[in-house]
Amino acid sequence: MGNPFYVPGEGRAAAVDDLFTTVAPKYDLVNDALSLGWHRRWKRRVLRMAQARPGQTALDVCCGTGDIAVGLAREGVAVCGVDFNTAMLRRAQSRLDGIAASVELVRADAQRLPFADGTFDIVTVGYGLRNLARWERGLEEMHRVARPGGRVVVLDFGKPDNRILRRAYFAYMKAVVPAIGWAVCRNAAAYAYILESLNHYPAQNGVAAKMRELGMKDVQVVLLWGGIMSINFGVKAAPVG
Template identity: 40%
Template sequence: MYAKEPKSVHVHFVFSQIAKRYDVMNSLLSFWQHKLWRRFAMRHTHLRRGGRAIDVACGTGDWTLSLAQAVGPEGHVVGLDFCKEMLDVAQEKMERRGYSRQQVTLVEGDAMDLPFDDNSFDVATIGFALRNVPDVLTVLREMARVVKPGGQVISLELSKPESRWFRSVYYFYFYRIVPWIGSLAVGKKEPYAWLPESLTDFPDRRRLEDLFRQAGLRNVVSYPLTGGIAALHIGVKAED
């Protein structure tokens, strides 16, 4: 990150630059694994027809629309992001797939200060964005606040492989190859140089479990995915 530049400012700059290419690059750089990870996450998401969900830091809206499919036309999903350029892509995708504003609402807002009342949603998700926020615990507490008692807080995020040999191979790809591919694809070095930087100080899978508990969530579980390069975390808000 640039010296003295607030993290939120730099992250906003990064994603505003790559919004149009974000989906293609995600698929390319993850070898299409991110789609399988999201399907796995949806199988663990306790959403019913007519339910309400919020997808925090929704980006281009892929998980938002998966949630909308799960709740059906009787339910409602909010996709929130602080980057208008990402939301513009999500809006185009939403309209192309035939979702109405009665089913899906896209909101420009701050994950650190969600503009919703307590106990508003059945599920709150965040996908591949928790490592980009200024304070992970604050975001988890906000997500816990807006879900109903018994509701789920779910994070799908890049992680750190636990096997030493696999970690060394993965880190070579992630820190050396990914920024190079990204710079060739978008014509700029900065956006994809940020990707490995964002993971360096991010908690590993077990430490992130602890932060879920510190946020007041119960029954916290995590699942390493594809050798631990990603992880799914789930916590439940305590019943009243």
Template identity: 45%
Template sequence: MADKDTTHFGYQEVATGDKQKKVAEVFHSVASKYDLMNDLMSFGIHRLWKRYTIELSGVRAGNSVLDIAGGTGDLSYAFARRVGPEGQVVLADINESMLKVGRDRLADRGIAGNLETVQANAESLPFDDNRFDVVSIAFGLRNVTHKEKALAEMQRVLKPGGRLLVLEFSKPRNDLLSRAYDFYSFQALPRMGSLVTGDADSYRYLAESIRMHPDQETLKAMMSDAGFERVQYHNLTGGIVALHRGVKP
């Protein structure tokens, strides 16, 4: 196990202070083709995973929502339509390139009045306590260096009774599916990344970061430790992805 001065970046051991910079380089590299690659990598199924997240969030008109690691804005767009003009959505991402793509894309889709974009680190959120009805983080938690800090921050900024939704790659429940997924992740994804973005290494990191992410039960326990109640998870596509949900007491 890594000591306190190092952490994992995919399968590499790096200085803890260097991980954020290395993750930033990955997303600077892929930002312009991020949506295209998401569609190609998941065969479009990521849209169904995100739709399920929206449904399970219970977001209503007038709510305030924080979409952490919101990237190019898929969830923020859907949340903004749900909360309406009386609500507010904050699209937050630590990566400037991803945030710019998301801001431009949402403006092009006519989302402006009830949406704010903020460059922010999930481990130190620049928001008051008890501000949001819903916090979401989709495919971003595995890139956070100190996940416990980030979960504690998400709990802090939620209102009592507010919900956290964590959508993330996880561990397939079937051995045959797991083997097929490994082959796809480590053979096909880097080649696809090379062809589409000219960057195989970033997609090799993607596959490695997924394998290093806590499994379903471990993440459930981490959310409980951060103070969330009624923590549950739903396996999607055989556990390739899991959606965790918890409530702030």
């Protein structure tokens, strides 16, 4: 029997929306438990790679509860955070004390971003691309709204190249992660979904290949914990001619 939150095709958006509505109240707590707090360090690594400077503009796609968007705003950047899920946006809104003037939150579909071409200096996504019905379309949209020279940074679960590490990691994701999800928010299926979605996602190597296909420069893959997590980085090239 498949995971109720993993629905192939265009019906996936509604299922993922239901998932995040379910987990939103304890989303950050579960992330801390699953990663032993390391997700915060990984997001700080995203901020460093984004090379944010005061006065720049940034888009954080699938912004969730706002970790990356808030971090960018504290660097003096004007940030727009977009997410499809209203409950997650409410959680993000509650964290904007002192920086509300620098952050705009918008409910939008990452596969159809409501922004003009070449709008942002920085475009980030943390743990979101994998959840889209068409992750390639999401990355295409991120590339489209980045300015020439703009940085695109993707953080998500990876797939270790080392077979022993991969087996151990997938076993942990199958057995331990749903148990933690049940213990903290009484929903094992919502966290079993992570492995289900990862099985259908090409992870760091597929994202890097797509970045190159889009013509991005300086494409990099940063492996965290041996590839259990990964960061993809690319720079939008200037138009030719």
